[in-house]
Amino acid sequence: MASKGELILGVETSCDDTSLALVDESGLVISEKTINQFEIHSGYGGVYPELASRAHVHALLPAVRSVLDDAQVQGPDLRAIGVTRGPGLIGSLLAGVNFAAGLAAGWNVPIYGVNHLRGHLRSVDLGEKRLSYPALVLLVSGGHTFLAYLKDQHSIELLGSTRDDSVGESYDKVARMMDLGFPGGPAVDKLAKIGTPRVKFPRPLIKDGFEFSFSGLKSSVARHLEQNPDDDKADVCAAFVEACIDVLMTKSRRALRQYPSKSFAIVGGVAASPQIRQEAQQLAQQEGAILCLPPLKWAADNGAMIALAAWDYVRNDWPQTLKAETRIPISQI
Amino acid sequence: MCEALASIEKSLDLEKLQQVCDRLAEQLRAGDCVLLHGPLGSGKTQFVTCLAGALKAVDPVTSPTYGLANFYHTSRMPILHIDTYRLVDETEFRQLGLDEYFDSHLVLVEWGEKVRSDFEDVLDVTLAFGGDSGSATAASRQFAFSWRSPHWQVRVEYALEGIG
Numbered sequence: 001m002a003s004k005g006e007l008i009l010g011v012e013t014s015c016d017d018t019s020l021a022l023v024d025e026s027g028l029v030i031s032e033k034t035i036n037q038f039e040i041h042s043g044y045g046g047v048y049p050e051l052a053s054r055a056h057v058h059a060l061l062p063a064v065r066s067v068l069d070d071a072q073v074q075g076p077d078l079r080a081i082g083v084t085r086g087p088g089l090i091g092s093l094l095a096g097v098n099f100a101a102g103l104a105a106g107w108n109v110p111i112y113g114v115n116h117l118r119g120h121l122r123s124v125d126l127g128e129k130r131l132s133y134p135a136l137v138l139l140v141s142g143g144h145t146f147l148a149y150l151k152d153q154h155s156i157e158l159l160g161s162t163r164d165d166s167v168g169e170s171y172d173k174v175a176r177m178m179d180l181g182f183p184g185g186p187a188v189d190k191l192a193k194i195g196t197p198r199v200k201f202p203r204p205l206i207k208d209g210f211e212f213s214f215s216g217l218k219s220s221v222a223r224h225l226e227q228n229p230d231d232d233k234a235d236v237c238a239a240f241v242e243a244c245i246d247v248l249m250t251k252s253r254r255a256l257r258q259y260p261s262k263s264f265a266i267v268g269g270v271a272a273s274p275q276i277r278q279e280a281q282q283l284a285q286q287e288g289a290i291l292c293l294p295p296l297k298w299a300a301d302n303g304a305m306i307a308l309a310a311w312d313y314v315r316n317d318w319p320q321t322l323k324a325e326t327r328i329p330i331s332q333i
Numbered sequence: 334m335c336e337a338l339a340s341i342e343k344s345l346d347l348e349k350l351q352q353v354c355d356r357l358a359e360q361l362r363a364g365d366c367v368l369l370h371g372p373l374g375s376g377k378t379q380f381v382t383c384l385a386g387a388l389k390a391v392d393p394v395t396s397p398t399y400g401l402a403n404f405y406h407t408s409r410m411p412i413l414h415i416d417t418y419r420l421v422d423e424t425e426f427r428q429l430g431l432d433e434y435f436d437s438h439l440v441l442v443e444w445g446e447k448v449r450s451d452f453e454d455v456l457d458v459t460l461a462f463g464g465d466s467g468s469a470t471a472a473s474r475q476f477a478f479s480w481r482s483p484h485w486q487v488r489v490e491y492a493l494e495g496i497g
Contacts, residue, residue, distance in 0.1 A: 143399040222374030
């Protein structure tokens with residue numbers, strides 16, 4: 001049982017998942033509850049069409065009860081509440097922000113609107129401290145793809161992000177083109193392992209800089225499948241994954257050389273890819289950085305990373321902005 | 334569902350697409366809606382990028398597949414860029430409450446079929462890969478512009494004027 005002021009409640013509702021967690025200052029996750037839309041739908045027999053924001057409203061109260069009960073703490077004993085205020089889907093963000101604001105007023109605890117992207121960066125240190133600074137972080141998920149340089153825990157410099165699609169989105173869509181089922185990412189990786197990359201798909205923007213573009217790669221795969229509908233799916237997957245990894249690793253290597261870092265971390269759902277993990281290990285070794293891969297359960301959107309990020313807000317006395325915004329740059333608090 | 338009154342087809346590479354979008358954008362106003370159709374990777378987001386570029390949007394255009402909707406500011410009217418790829422049906426779409434923005438924004442919808450019944454008067458843009466004509470370069474696409482109301486006809490004809 002935690003004492004008064006030891007825990008922060010993190011509330012994350014920026015997209016599909018409602019996720020709450022209680023986290024202490026060291027990053028230890030005391031309790032955690034994530035409810036995704038799929039679970040809510042099954043509660044209605046699996047057919048009730050729910051929308052993200054209403055689903056969040058339904059999920060928030062049971063989730064907050066669950067994390068408080070599991071940790072055996074009372075709301076008024078919390079140090080603070082951290083809630084994702086963006087970037088994300090406006091209705092979903094508002095559901096979380098308004099709910100959290102109500103809790104904070106009722107319990108009389110401070111509340112901080114947290115930049116979701118800062119949460120992803122801090123997720124590396126959930127459970128145990130893994131990151132040494134300066135650090136290079138590659139975020140690869142369904143919603144985001146970017147490289148950031150962290151001089152220390154609080155100074156974040158965005159090196160480059162995607163101009164169009166995220167890498168996770170291109171994985172999902174390539175899977176969909178070949179009817180590989182859901183979730184698409186793991187299916188693509190699995191097939192890629194047994195295939196041979198016979199086609200050389202383009203590596204957009206690979207030559208210089210830190211910006212990414214995956215839309216053209218996705219289109220090339222679509223065009224290839226249109227022209228060669230009977231081509232071996234495993235070979236196409238292998239060629240696609242090879243192109244993705246080539247781009248991600250070439251940019252990461254460039255960043256590690258230009259911004260020498262002690263740690264190289266990869267966060268986000270696509271970090272689950274065995275191919276990426278393997279290549280990243282090699283890259284880190286060659287460039288003299290320690291590779292940090294947080295446990296996969298913290299790779300997806302989660303309340304724990306928001307709580308841990310909120311500790312930074314508390315410690316630095318950052319402004320308690322509660323305005324929900326669909327776009328917030330990574331550098332912004 | 335009513336049949337489209339008329340349509341024009343064109344093969345456009347990126348350069349020509351930008352020219353068409355530049356001319357189309359001149360005629361677009363807040364409250365207008367363009368529904369985009371076509372397979373994955375056919376260039377729906379690219380079309381939005383070209384239109385937003387024509388309107389000198391200050392925000393970068395990115396795929397809204399995960400976030401469902403993006404907003405871009407321009408000096409003429411704000412753009413609401415929607416992607417229904419992940420939505421189950423129009424009920425789910427309506428419950429998002431995005432209709433509040435329809436009158437005050439230029440609305441561009443990828444995978445627009447799911448929300449057709451929410452709009453009275455739209456321009457449909459259907460994209461397809463170049464096909465087997467041989468002349469189509471890797472970057473060129475087939476575009477079919479279709480509409481029911483005559484004012485779209487005027488706008489589309491203006492936009493395609495002088496495009497070979």
